[in-house]
Amino acid sequence: MSPFSAASPSPRARRTALDLGAFVTASPSSFHAAREGARRLAAAGFTELRETQAWDAANVAGDRYVLRDGSLIAWSAPAGADTATPLRIVGSHTDSPALKVKPDPRYGAEGLTQVAVEIYGGPLLNSWLDRELRLAGRLALADGSTVLVDTPGLLRVPQLAVHLDRAVNKDGLHLDPQRHMQPIIGFAGLDVLEVLAHHAGVRCGEIVGMDVVTADAQAPALFGADEEFLASGRLDNLSSVHAEVEALLAVAGGAREATATGPAPIAMMVANDHEEVGSATRSGAAGPFLEDVLVRVHAALGGTEATRRQVLASSLVLSADAGHAAHPNYPERHDPVTRPRLGEGPMLKINAQQRYATDAVGIATFVAACEKAGVPHQHFVSNNAMPCGSTIGPITATRLGMTTIDVGITLLSMHSAREMCATADPLLLQQACAAFLRG
Template sequence: MPSNDSAAVDHIQDLGAYVSASPSSFHAVHEAGRRLDAAGFTGLDERQPWEGGAGKFYIIRDGALIAWVTPEDAGPTTAFNILGAHTDSPSFKLKPKPTTGKFGWLQAGVEVYGGPLLNSWLDRELQLAGRLVMRDGTQHLTSTGPLLRFPQLAIHLDRGVNDNGLHLSKQQHMNPIFGQGDPVGEDLLGLLAEGVGGATVDASEIGGYDVVVADTQAPAIFGAKGEFFASGRMDNLSSTHAGLVALIAHAATSPKNGPIAVLAAFDHEEIGSNSRSGACGPILEDVLVRISDGLGASVTERRQAVAASFCVSADAGHAVHPNYSEKHDPVNKPVLNGGPLLKINANQRYATDAAGAALWARLCADAEIPYQEYVSNNDLPCGSTIGPLTATRLGIRTVDVGVPLLSMHSARELCGVQDPYYLASVTELFFRTAA
């Protein structure tokens, strides 16, 4: 799929719709499942036996999703081509006993999730979203719509803030307001129960919840030539969406041969991936083993398939900031709309090596799209992704890539209109290409 403005705009608008439908990781996999159902995929239950063979399938485990397309001629040693991403974003998570407040204000008790850029969450209309688990084990998605705000202190009461810098205590200052009244007589869980669509939920029956804070402002295209896109949660729904779009397009071709195409969208990457639905957990290996079993693979044949497999770890990266260019490598300075990043780190914070770099160069050339190299400034620590985790845990060859952003971990991040489309285009080619 060569680049063109119309296709890129269509893709970015669909990304905006996906982000808007996905205020939490649980919503992100639900919306992905809905789209996969519409494309003829079959949702499978991990607790039940699976029939092996060709087809298009997916499973959801908490806030993670694995989807795959097995071609008609797949056999015991057929390789897996995996696009790895994650569904969670830096935010705030609702605490136990969440209804607090003082001086007539109602406030929500929240805990920092991951590494959000705290000041970017101030003075915004925010919602609560996630899953409620009832005492009988049933689960419901909830989203409240605009409900919360972290109000900033007026400059008249902090005259030196522009000179001395803004300091925010995570405990003292990051307590959003959601109303007025006496917290003793109010119940935030009642508002979460009201946020469940299509079902009547008794708040007193809520046994547990995984609920986060999310921005409610709609995504937007802007800029002198409409070249920019602003949205929350692009780290890393930009990659999850690209993989989803590419996998659905690949499945529509009804592939007869080639690799088994897999989208692995993990949860909890922003807090280290150590969970049953994270990249350090067994979810991807569980699915790959069961796919191999369904194809009649022996242990040795499964190892052959893994040895021939490849994972593209897709996670958002940094574009050069015009006001802080000294924070970037002096030579490698990626720009928005310059193509997806090939992320490289000598200390294997990214899993890219020469073989992965060569594969990525070939895929981008064949897809007729540009790409850019990213390496961090030596004086700054380098972040990481699910790439090294997947490579280490499963032994699968891995390369790290992603869409360049400004304002990463802000409540509202910024990318170029072209780059997410470029990523989806090369991913679709990757899904059908022997690595």
């Protein structure tokens, strides 16, 4: 028992939080996150399917996964799955706000080499100052192949000293995204492409294109008097990607009984890219990836468009994306009644403007899954004067017509280069996702 708290994280919760930290470290970009999820699935016996190969009943059966760019879909089909088998899907996204390297990264002044970047998503810009940053992502080569690249902490965006901005603590910090956010990587004369080529193990002349972003180089860590909290980059939304991968692994391979309303479902996860910039890409939730996979799996089982639509009508989606905990220093920014807190389990995200897809039927479904798993749950609604963001949930519901529920763990410092959650919450989300997938 902790000398400081009667509610210290359990050993299992600590292990899960540390494993989430390891997942984040291995996943500095969306491409790395999709492949780290695939690596874990393959190690547990899942088999990769390629979109370019023919799919039939034999190769969609059992435990499978498909990669598309920075996105991953995987599923575990129970024995005897057929054209009437419904689906339980947990969805998330692999990308996070960052600085993205421009096609021509050459930049610099005052005898220093900088990396030309643009802003990806909606980061808290000040949080990217005065910290070491990694470069990570995908390089396209002249022969048509691609390779992943991941560097150690090579970059830094230095803040202007207070001596040169005497009003900063009174008037606030004002950052121009073009002038003030270009990170330093070395002295003048350094070739950024040479650095990327070196860390990717290719020749500089082979690189013809890149999708490369920055990531915090500091390792995730537990902190607090009793290590009650986890500090890490990319918790929005790798906290959900990690939870759904581990939940699918927990469900796969075991006997699943029929539910009260029908056969055991096909358990599926989807981790989409590009949520932070609107999802309207071939690997984003507004793109065709999930629908492509659903159509092909159902057709391989012998279904028709009519039977597929019938199955989708009986299927459910859990959109898992981190949300805001009530902030102790800014209590007025939150709803005065609904106060989601760190460490009190996943929250149901509800919005009257349908920025979240949750409805009453979805609430009942998720509450039942939490109760089955013995997991506490809470609610999130926005302060009426503070419009909320959105998720892949409404997009997925609109594209496919399935009942969709928006949930997620609570965070503070969301969209910072280094966010925080309660150590207990990643395990609670994972357990709730597993109960949901089991049906």
